[in-house]
Amino acid sequence: MTRDLHTAVSNQPGEKEDLTKELAIFQEPSEGEPGVENPLTTDGVEKVAGYVRSHAESVQTEVWTPPSVPLHDIGEASFGAAVAALETVHGPDDRVQITDTANYPWRVQSSLLITAADNSQWIGTxxxxxxxxxxxxxxVVYIKNSGVPGRDGWVKSMQVMPGRNAxxxxxxxxxxxxxxxxxxxTDSGDENYDYGxxxxxxxxxxxxxxFGFGVWPDADLLSTSGNISGYPGDKPVGTHWYDTRGISSVNAMKVYYDIDTAGGQSGSAVYRVHNEGRYAFAVHAYGGPITNSGTRITRPVYDNLMAWSA
Structure with a gap:
């Protein structure tokens, strides 16, 4: 493995751009190969009840055999089990299982099997x-402050499994x-920069x-519905779950929401519907006793994502 592949780009400058107006710069979302697209409701959330739609056509399927030992959320590697457990369900569990995972947009989210530098294995999204x-x-890609010899730093490898369903x-x-x-x-372990x-x-x-992704002002995010789906570790192995709710609060670099998640969903897109397309505005990363949270896509984050996707 060559370390020069694991390039950490320079730290973002201070987040001083004007967030009072929309920065109308978006990457267009794509639906990929033909298949069935999940419909949207009038308030910009996914319709997920029923699950009677068929799988997308002409896909090369594969059966996955799980490891012999249980896997834990990658967040535990950097933060410990107690902190990782804060990523939680608040009140009644509103999450709904997605079973038509071969269709758009569910297939955009991938289950990740992560092998750390010490060969320990973890899960993420x-x-x-x-x-x-x-x-x-x-x-998910760089472990900090684990306290375990040989574990910190860039992970060794990652198995990417799009649209996995068990x-x-x-x-x-x-x-x-x-x-x-x-x-x-990578240098500071600052949660405001927890994306990769x-x-x-x-x-x-x-x-x-x-998915597309974009930068929106505070007022716009506070009036939108956030959608999150991914691969929580508290559900059957490798199953895909979805939840939606309004945004609770924002600051210059984070977005907070009472959308139910669990360990294993670190890295999921927090997305909205804009002009009938799906656009992420945050990267889910943390839990809390009242709200969960993600790294906000600001202009510097947007620029990095554009550079990494080129």
Missing amino acids: GWFIGPHTLVTAGH GFLPYGSVTSTNFRSVKGW AVIIPTQLGSRTGW
Whole structure:
């Protein structure tokens, strides 16, 4: 494994851009190969009840055999089990299982099997932004302050499984050893910079499609519905779950929401519907006793994502 593939881009400058007006710069989302697209409701959330839609056509399926030992959320590697457990369900569990995972947009989210530098294995979630690039949390690709000899630093490898549904891999899998993050995370472990990317050696994203992403002002985010889906570790292994709710609060670099998640969903897209397309505005990364939270896509974050997807 060559370390020069694991380039941490320079730390972002101070977040001083004007967030009172929309920066109307968006990457167009893609639906990938033909299949059934999940419909949207009038308030910009996914319709998920019923699950009677068929799987997308002409996919190369694969059956996945899980490891013999249980896997834990990658967040535990950097933060410990107690902190990682804060990523939680608040009140009644509103999450709904997705079973038509071979269809758009569910196939954009990927189950990640992460092998750390010490060969320990962990789980996380990532989402495509282009043919060969997935976005995820910084702590998914770079482990900080684990306290375990030989574990910290860039992870060794990652198995990417788009649209996984337990043992069913509708688009097969691909292994990556090529990752990105920013120095605010890799050097400082600052949660405000907890985002990164996985670069795969194939064009699998051209088959799954991807999400757009954009920068919005505070008022716009506070009036929108946030959607999150991914692969929580408290549910049956490798199953895909979804929840939605309004945004609770924002600051210059974070977005807070009472959308139910669990460990294993670190790296999921927090997305909205804009002009009938799906666009991420945050990267899910943390839990809390009242709200969960993600790294906000600001202009510097946007610029990095664009560079990594090129």
